[in-house]
Structure formats: C-alpha cells, structure tokens
Amino acid sequence: MKPAPFTYHRPETLDDALDLLATHGDDAKVLAGGQSLIPLMALRMGRPGHVVDIGRIAGLDSITVGADGDVTIGALVRHEQTRTSTDVATHAPLIATAMPWVAHRAIRSRGTVLGSIAHGDPAAEMPAVVLATEPTLIARSSSGVREIAAADFFHGYLDTALRADEILTEVRFPAWSPNAVGAVVEVARRHGDYALVGMAAMLTVDGDTISSAALAYFGAASTAIRVPDAEQALVGATVSADTFDAAAAIVSAELSPPPDIHASAAYRRHLAGVLTVRGLSAATAEIGADA
Amino acid sequence: MTAPGHPQARENRSGLVGQSVRRVEDDRLLTGAGVFVADRNPDGVLHAVFVRSPLAHARITSIDVAAARRAPGVVAVITGAEMAEMTHPFPPFLMLPGLYTPLFHALSADKVRLVGDPVAVVIAESRYLAEDAADLVDVDYEPLPTVASIAEALSPTSEPLWAKAGGNVMMDHTDTFGDVDAVFAAADRVITERFDCPRQSNQPMETRGSLVEVDAATGHLTIHNATQSSHLLRWAVAALTGKQRTTTALKRFITNKQRRRAFFAGAKQFVGTNRDGLKEQDNAGPLAQLKKDRSFLGHMNKIAVGLLGKDDYPTVKAQDIGGGFGSKGPVAREDIALAAAATSLGRSVKWIEDRTENLMDGGQAREESLTVSIAVDSDGTFRAMRVDLIIDQGAYPGFPIGAPLITKMMKVMFPGAYRWDAFEIRSRVVATNKGRYIPYRGPWANETWARERMIDVVADALGMTPAEIRLHNMIGADDLPTSMVTGPSIDETMSTKQTLERALELIDMDQFERDRVAAAASGRRLGLGIACYHEAAPGPPEFWDCIHPGTGMLTPEEAHTTVEADGSVLVYTQQMPHGQSHETTYAQVAADELGVRIDDVTIVSGDTDRTPFGFAGTGGSRGGPIGAGAVRTTAREVRRQLIESAAGMLEASPDDIEIVDGNIHVAGVPARGVTVAEVARRAADDGASGDLHGAPFEVADVYNGAGDGGWSVATHVCIVDIDLGTGLVTFPRYLVVEDCGPIIHPAVVDGQVRGGVAQGIGAVLYERTTYDEDANLQAATYMDYLVPTAMEIPEIEVHHLETLSPGENDFRGVGEGGMVGAPAAITNAIEHALGARVTTQYLPPTKILELAGVIVPG
Numbered sequence A: 001m002k003p004a005p006f007t008y009h010r011p012e013t014l015d016d017a018l019d020l021l022a023t024h025g026d027d028a029k030v031l032a033g034g035q036s037l038i039p040l041m042a043l044r045m046g047r048p049g050h051v052v053d054i055g056r057i058a059g060l061d062s063i064t065v066g067a068d069g070d071v072t073i074g075a076l077v078r079h080e081q082t083r084t085s086t087d088v089a090t091h092a093p094l095i096a097t098a099m100p101w102v103a104h105r106a107i108r109s110r111g112t113v114l115g116s117i118a119h120g121d122p123a124a125e126m127p128a129v130v131l132a133t134e135p136t137l138i139a140r141s142s143s144g145v146r147e148i149a150a151a152d153f154f155h156g157y158l159d160t161a162l163r164a165d166e167i168l169t170e171v172r173f174p175a176w177s178p179n180a181v182g183a184v185v186e187v188a189r190r191h192g193d194y195a196l197v198g199m200a201a202m203l204t205v206d207g208d209t210i211s212s213a214a215l216a217y218f219g220a221a222s223t224a225i226r227v228p229d230a231e232q233a234l235v236g237a238t239v240s241a242d243t244f245d246a247a248a249a250i251v252s253a254e255l256s257p258p259p260d261i262h263a264s265a266a267y268r269r270h271l272a273g274v275l276t277v278r279g280l281s282a283a284t285a286e287i288g289a290d291a
Numbered sequence B: 001m002t003a004p005g006h007p008q009a010r011e012n013r014s015g016l017v018g019q020s021v022r023r024v025e026d027d028r029l030l031t032g033a034g035v036f037v038a039d040r041n042p043d044g045v046l047h048a049v050f051v052r053s054p055l056a057h058a059r060i061t062s063i064d065v066a067a068a069r070r071a072p073g074v075v076a077v078i079t080g081a082e083m084a085e086m087t088h089p090f091p092p093f094l095m096l097p098g099l100y101t102p103l104f105h106a107l108s109a110d111k112v113r114l115v116g117d118p119v120a121v122v123i124a125e126s127r128y129l130a131e132d133a134a135d136l137v138d139v140d141y142e143p144l145p146t147v148a149s150i151a152e153a154l155s156p157t158s159e160p161l162w163a164k165a166g167g168n169v170m171m172d173h174t175d176t177f178g179d180v181d182a183v184f185a186a187a188d189r190v191i192t193e194r195f196d197c198p199r200q201s202n203q204p205m206e207t208r209g210s211l212v213e214v215d216a217a218t219g220h221l222t223i224h225n226a227t228q229s230s231h232l233l234r235w236a237v238a239a240l241t242g243k244q245r246t247t248t249a250l251k252r253f254i255t256n257k258q259r260r261r262a263f264f265a266g267a268k269q270f271v272g273t274n275r276d277g278l279k280e281q282d283n284a285g286p287l288a289q290l291k292k293d294r295s296f297l298g299h300m301n302k303i304a305v306g307l308l309g310k311d312d313y314p315t316v317k318a319q320d321i322g323g324g325f326g327s328k329g330p331v332a333r334e335d336i337a338l339a340a341a342a343t344s345l346g347r348s349v350k351w352i353e354d355r356t357e358n359l360m361d362g363g364q365a366r367e368e369s370l371t372v373s374i375a376v377d378s379d380g381t382f383r384a385m386r387v388d389l390i391i392d393q394g395a396y397p398g399f400p401i402g403a404p405l406i407t408k409m410m411k412v413m414f415p416g417a418y419r420w421d422a423f424e425i426r427s428r429v430v431a432t433n434k435g436r437y438i439p440y441r442g443p444w445a446n447e448t449w450a451r452e453r454m455i456d457v458v459a460d461a462l463g464m465t466p467a468e469i470r471l472h473n474m475i476g477a478d479d480l481p482t483s484m485v486t487g488p489s490i491d492e493t494m495s496t497k498q499t500l501e502r503a504l505e506l507i508d509m510d511q512f513e514r515d516r517v518a519a520a521a522s523g524r525r526l527g528l529g530i531a532c533y534h535e536a537a538p539g540p541p542e543f544w545d546c547i548h549p550g551t552g553m554l555t556p557e558e559a560h561t562t563v564e565a566d567g568s569v570l571v572y573t574q575q576m577p578h579g580q581s582h583e584t585t586y587a588q589v590a591a592d593e594l595g596v597r598i599d600d601v602t603i604v605s606g607d608t609d610r611t612p613f614g615f616a617g618t619g620g621s622r623g624g625p626i627g628a629g630a631v632r633t634t635a636r637e638v639r640r641q642l643i644e645s646a647a648g649m650l651e652a653s654p655d656d657i658e659i660v661d662g663n664i665h666v667a668g669v670p671a672r673g674v675t676v677a678e679v680a681r682r683a684a685d686d687g688a689s690g691d692l693h694g695a696p697f698e699v700a701d702v703y704n705g706a707g708d709g710g711w712s713v714a715t716h717v718c719i720v721d722i723d724l725g726t727g728l729v730t731f732p733r734y735l736v737v738e739d740c741g742p743i744i745h746p747a748v749v750d751g752q753v754r755g756g757v758a759q760g761i762g763a764v765l766y767e768r769t770t771y772d773e774d775a776n777l778q779a780a781t782y783m784d785y786l787v788p789t790a791m792e793i794p795e796i797e798v799h800h801l802e803t804l805s806p807g808e809n810d811f812r813g814v815g816e817g818g819m820v821g822a823p824a825a826i827t828n829a830i831e832h833a834l835g836a837r838v839t840t841q842y843l844p845p846t847k848i849l850e851l852a853g854v855i856v857p858g
C-alpha cells in the first residue's frame, strides 16, 4: 500500500503552483489536505506523475466575510476551521451544520472544504451544501480566472468542471437571508462514514409559507443532486407535515440511487424520503425555536 | 471481588488477585514505547511484497519476472515454482474421519484459488521499490469457473479447487449421540429452520508481519513475528523450509551425535507425556486422507527426515502484538515464504501485511450454514436436536487447524446448557474461491448462535417466552452431576441457569413492555433478546477427547518461575500475550503465591530460546485456567524452596514462616526477617544455578488443568431500539451476567467481555467480508469492511457470579465468551422487535427494513 513513484512539488506561490499545473497538465494532481488523494495513491488507484502540494502557499487559508454578508472560503481552510468559526456559524450556517457529519475530527483537521468540493465525491456533504446554497466557485489557472456557478460544477462521479491546470482558490457563498433556514441530515453506517444518503436543505420562509426551497441530496446519484420537482412542491406551501410528506414522496419517486454493498437502491430511495421529512422538520423547527 | 472464605482468598498473600491493579503493560503501550514487528528496522533489512492473483480461480499459464528483477532496488523475485523447490508443502495436520486436506505450498505455482493468492514474492531495498517491481511481474492467467458460495460448492458440477478432492466437499461426517430417530419419532413436534452466517474477518488492529533476521556468520534465523504461538511458528518454519535431499538429511542426522541424542531425548519425552493421547489416535482420519491422496506420506517423510538433518532451528521472538483474535495463531504461507527467501538470500527480510492483504487472506471466519431441527414436546421439553452444518473453508485450509476441527468443537458444544435425549450433527466442509477460514474468537460460536436463535423459534411456535423455554430445559443444580449428551461431564461450574436467573432479575420486564408501546407510537420498534451459553475454559478433563480422541494432549502447559540473585522474580510462559494483559494478571498470581510485590515480578513470553515449549500459545480461553495454573504451581513451589532456605537462616520451622512483600519471616514477626533478595543472593553465592535459566531458584512444571472442571458461562440480554425510518439499531441496554469463577483482575475481565460483545455487534450490524458472485472481494479496505468504533458500541453492563470449582486452580477462561453470546442475543432481540424471522447473522440497515416490510427486497 505505497504509492507509485511521483514527483513532489511544494511551490511557495500560487503562480508557481499554476505554472506547474500548466506544465504537467493531466499528469499532475493538487494536494490539499490529502485525506482523499493520499489513500487513492496508496492503493495505486490514482497514479499522478506529479503532486503539487499547495499547503505552503500564503493567503489561501482565510474565511472572509464580505460587506453584504457573503462568505469567501479559501483553498486551505480546513473542515474543522469552518466547524468552529463564528463567522461561518453566523453567515454560512449550513456549512457549520454539515461539518459534524464530515468524517472524524482528525480528518477534518487536515481535510479542506474546497478539497472536498473539488474532489466531488457524490456521498460527501460539501458538494450538496454547494448545490443547496449556490455559491460562486473561483478557479484559477496560469491563463486566468474563471467563475463557475454551483449548478455547473459537478459533472459526474469524482468529476467536476475544474480543468487539470486549475486550482479552486475560493468559493464565495452568498449572504444568508434572514428568512433562511436549513438542515443537513444523513444516515451513515458508522459515525463519520460517508453517507448512505444525506440531504442538505435550505428554505426561505415568510411567516409559515415557504418562499424558496433547495433540496440537495448526497449518496443518491453519481453526483450530489437537487430534486427540482420536490422543491417546486414546497414553494408556496405552508410548513406542515403534509407538505413535507408530499415533497418526500416526489424525492423517493424521482431519485434512482445506485445500490452497493452497504445499501440497496430501494433502501436509499426510501431513506431519501425519510430524510426529506426529517430534514425539513428540523430546519423549520429551528425557526420556531429562534422566534 | 474474590469470594470470601474460599481457600484461594485465604492463601492470597498480597491480596493482588481480585484487584484491578494498574496494568503493567500500560506505561509502555500508552506512551508509544511498545515494540511491534513494524518498529524493527535493522540496518540493511530488505522488504518483501507478494504478487497476488487478481482472479479468484485460474490456471497460471506463464509468469514473467524478468522486468521485475531488473527494476531498481530489487534483490530477488521468487516465483511459486521456485518456492516449491525451497520449501515443503503444508501437510495435513489433523486428519479426521471423512476429511480430505489438500497439500499446498507457500506460493502458488500452477493455479490460483482466490483473489490475493500469492504467486511470487519480490524482495527489494524498500517496500516502495518492491511494490513498484511487483507491478512489473507479468502473469498470464487462464480463468476457471469460480466457486463463490456454499451452494455452488455443493453442486457436483462446480469446478473443483483441488483435483484430488473429487469435488468441493472436503469433509462429510456425521456424529450421533443416542437414538435420534426414535426420539424424533416419539416427540410431539419437530421444528426446523436454516440459519446462515455470512463471512466475517478477525481484524486485529495490527496486521500480520514478520521480520526474519539472518545471522551472517552462522545463518541462524531469528524471526520477529506477530504470532499467537511462537513455538508453533518456530517448528513450522523448521519443518517446511530448508528443503534438502532426503539422503543428505539422513547423512547429516546420522553423523551428528549431538542432534541424534537431542532427537531421541525429545521423542522420549513427547511419547512419555502423551502416552494416553497417542494411544487414542485412531486411523480413520489418515485412512480418509490416504484414500484421496497418498502424497502426504512422502512429504511427511521428507519433512521429518529434513528436521532430523538440520543443525539449527530458528529462534522466534514475539514481543508486543496488536491483537489477533485467532488470526495470528495459524502459520501463514507468507511466514514460510519469507523465511525461505531470507535463508536463500542470507539477508534479513521484512514483511508487514497491509490492510487490503489482511482483508483478502489474513483470516476469515464464521461462514456457515446451519439447519437445525428440534424435536420437542408440547409442554416445551426438548427431546432431541439434529444439525446439518456446512462450513465454507475458503480456498486453502487453515494450518495447523481450521474448519474441520471447528466442526468437532461445534459438535460437542451444540447442545448447550440444556437437557437432550439425543443429538446428531452432520458436518460438511466445502472449498470455495475465498479467503482462508480460520478460528475467530470463540471459533465454535455459531453453535450458540444457531441454537439460541432456534430456541426462540421453538418458543414462538409453542407460545412460550424465550425465558420460560430456557428455564424449563436448562440443566440446573438438581441435575448434577450430569454430562452433556455429547460427552463432557458437567459440574457446578456450569452455572448458566444461575446467570439467566440473575439476568432476568436485572431486567424490569414491565418497564420494557411500557417502553415498547411508547416506542411503537413514534416509528420505532423495541425488542429484547436473550442468549445463554457455556464454554470449555478449560472444560472437564475429558473435554478435548470428546472433541476428537487424542487432541487432549494439547492441553498441558509448562511454566517456569525463577528468583534471580537480586530477588527479582521471572515467570516464563508459553502464552503469547497480544492484548490480554498477561503481564499484569500473571504477575498478580505469582506475586500473591510467592508473597512478593507485583513490581518484583516480570513475565517473559514470546522468545523460543527462553520460554517453555508449547504449541498452543494464547488462544482458546486457556490463559486463565491453564497458563495461570502453571504459573501458580511453579510459584508455589518456589515459595516452598525460599522458605526452606530461609528456615535455616531464621532458625525456625518452615511451617511457621510466611513471606509478605518480599520479606521472609516467622509469622507475625516481620522485624526479624530476611528478604527474598538476601535468600536468593545467599543461594547464588553458594553456587545454586538452575539448568534452565541459571537462576538460584528455578522451578519448571507442566500443568494439566485436568480435574479443575471449568466451564465459563454467561447470559447476555440486550434491548434493541430500531428506527423504522432508517433501519438503524441502537442498544438502550446490553447486559452480561458471566461466571468465569474467581476473577484475577476485574477490569481485564470486563474488558474481555466488552471487547467480545463489540465484535458480536460488529458481526450483526457492520462487518461482512463481501464477495460478489464471481468471488471477487468487495470489502478490501476499511471503507467497505466496517469495524465498529467506540461510537457504535453502547455501555455494556457486566455482572459477575464467581462460582468456585472443586479443582485446584479456579480461574476460568473468559477471552471468547463475549463474542459467543452477543450475535445470538442481538439477533433474537431484532426478531422480537420486528416480529419477523431472522435467519441470517448479518443485518445491515437495508436488511432490517426488508425484514420490517418497509422496503421490498432487491
């Protein structure tokens, strides 16, 4: 369980890192927290010829709150940093809510939020949080900067809109609306495992009427996935068990999650419905509690 | 905690036994100062990597290692064919009636039989370089049809793994006790159910590993290995490696007087101690083997003559070991390949198994199908039981023991703590293209699972509660003395019924019923499960002969206790601690017996140059009864000798002398004493020096355990809480009432019980060695083979009874029981919760919701 030979690079500046990626292209991999890349290399399932460790690059490890309340997270911000940040709790609470579900503390202390997004594991929490909250993803290469919309980012299993020569340097989450509530719920076989199925939900609520809804599921398809029909069923409806049950029925009907050795497709479909109800109840229960 | 008034309590001089004293090994292990095989990196050591088959079943048509040999840092690449020139095949060890044991080599040369089958070994300057080169080995395989399940193995058209076996059924044997047909015919009802237990894996935290050091001058091998039995490994390596021509070996034997003498002395001693056992060996086993394959005679001959012709046998040294659960008891093919490679290169070689290798072939267990029929009267009285047992032993048989011996253990234990008029078990062992089936903590445990599951099924059919039917049929004090229908005698140590009664007192059934109703209203289901068992720890004297005549000779165990000239006490044991706290518990026993402080006692284990011979190592819940018994008797004799020596110095009668905290004095007059160190120093000055270790006081003794009785028993009761939305199972309560006799160290006993229960929880809810229909391993990393963590394990209450036995050494084994009882209690609770028949041991969330009727099986 040792990686195949590779050349290790540890550039001090973003430009140097981007140059290395430009030079080595498909044969290079960015190394952030290493919690996904290193196991793949150790199993020789990933065999990059060049590893570009971005860990020493200054300026990538901050969480910044913009004037209008948007939150920008840099490429070296660790999961654990967002779990404990008061800025994140206040301005991007869905990230903070997702974090306790992400692996274990030791892994969260190394693994990065953007690494998780860039890796694009369909059972990971952050890609679903991205789909639900619709941040702007900022990718840089030696030839320039690109802003990618959340909806365009995840292409397939471990496949994203990022090009081999790009680094995802920041993700900018829009300001959290005062009317917004959210929840992240999941079932994993053991504490800290990737989810069998999970859901990240964000609703805006006027009084007891739902004015917008974003339901993003993980572990339910080859990427994190939204279920627009269920969202539409929620918009304009009142917060109630019947409303949630109706949305859950749509979710269970529309998703066709893959089976694996840990759960059948039928189980996952059923669970997506159960989590829809539980997640929406939890999200809206919080409004009541705050009010 | 020790029962007051018991002779042991009175003789207990320092009062250490019965206390949760601070663990001796903790300082070292918790500060990272332990030394595991992986921690040893002698200068110039080479690293081995095995090239393994990606296919489950295939013929090897060619193997090209030229590119690998040329790769950077590579010192050697040895193929299966080359290895066969250097080593003997693993011979059949325990030949049983109706059994065929195939012979196999350390590496495969012609055919691969599982994903992960080693076909070559690459030896290079680093593990990295060795893995790089292993990638370059080019093997052509011609795929063969695979055998992935018991059902396929039973099919007469399945592709045989072993040509000489004539199919994939390797053993078929029926044992009958009493007139089963007649009792079945006479009973009111017969109830039958089939239970299937999927494959699990032992999964110690430390994988297997070995470092073979070669002395440049003499060629002597020193093997540092994570083994549960260092002497077994030593002899297996001596026997199977260093293959030489028979004539050469014979010549060497005949011309070496010293070796000749040593051999005959050894043989005489072996025959002397095992006369009865040897007499009882029957020929049916060897005849069954001969009928299929005569080749073992020639190999055994060559192995024996080869051993005689060797001038030097390896030394095995095992130090800290990170668990085993049975997986480090068997001798691995890799162990043999590594020793052969190191010998041929004349250089030290190391192999640390990685987790994927470990999951592929580090040892798997429990895959068994058990069809159980119970003949029962309408009032719930059990009359007879019939079992059809099939074990999937995977591709290669475990060495020295595997599925065949385990069928015998299951045969004896199946009836459990209940009264039966008759019993019959048909035992089959089949070969499939999967990992090696080996003993796993409580290797016979599925007899308890299937029986205790079945008893609930019978109770349900008769409208009785699980507790009622058990109490009605269980052997109690009034039945004593009696014996199991399968042979072993039963004395008062089989207190299973008392543990059940105590457990029932500890559960508030009315409260449970109220909780159950409340839970049902919120989409949850509660269930309560009971499981009862007894295990031989060590069992009555005839126990092993009931398993199979002659195997009783594995029981005795030797220990040495010495007092050094500085007064320190050394205890030498053949036990091989790998997490069981022997350094603490044996020191407690020895210190109490001698009257010295626990700090004065050091336990020596694992080094074949220093420790007494014994093949059993640590396993089989023997450490308390047999191992500690040997420690106790030797320490007692050392104490007698110390007192006798001191009597002269103190001018007192030995009868009046006691030893307290290392001070030897007339009872009640400590001020006029001498210390153990002073007595030892005086003896050393007078020239006393033992033959074994050169210490002034030195006692060796073989302890048999026979006559100590010794059943270890328990009842597990658990309550499960099932979320019908998610299929997740939690445990509001898990309690164990156990009786392993007087307890040496309560925290260690509780730890053993809880660890066993944790593995039982793993077995039911998390762990499965999944193969697909082509026998490809689907759970090859810890992402897919799920070992429960502390987060998944509930609080486990452990309650103790401490029934005394009539024997001399009263400690009974406790290492395995937790794992034996848990799967039955949990699956019984789940059936109770869901009201749906549970016939498999593995119940992940999907299965739970299928059973509950929430989702449709897919």
Ligand SMILES: Cc1cc2nc3c(=O)[nH]c(=O)nc-3n(C[C@H](O)[C@H](O)[C@H](O)COP(=O)(O)OP(=O)(O)OC[C@H]3O[C@@H](n4cnc5c(N)ncnc54)[C@H](O)[C@@H]3O)c2cc1C
Binding pocket: A029, A030, A031, A032, A033, A034, A035, A036, A037, A038, A039, A075, A101, A102, A103, A104, A107, A110, A111, A112, A113, A114, A115, A116, A118, A119, A121, A123, A124, A125, A126, A162, A166, A167, A168, A169, A192, A193, A194, A195
């Ligand atoms: C035992 C275990 C359990 C886990 N459980 C979970 C879980 O429950 N949920 C979960 O979400 N995750 C889980 N993880 C994964 C963990 O969250 C990882 O940290 C995360 O997926 C990747 O972050 P990283 O910084 O470690 O990325 P790395 O491993 O360094 O990189 C992962 C991939 O992303 C690319 N990459 C990383 N950063 C960038 C960037 N800025 N720009 C472009 N490409 C980049 C890399 O090239 C690589 O391909 C688990 C990991 C382990 C080991």
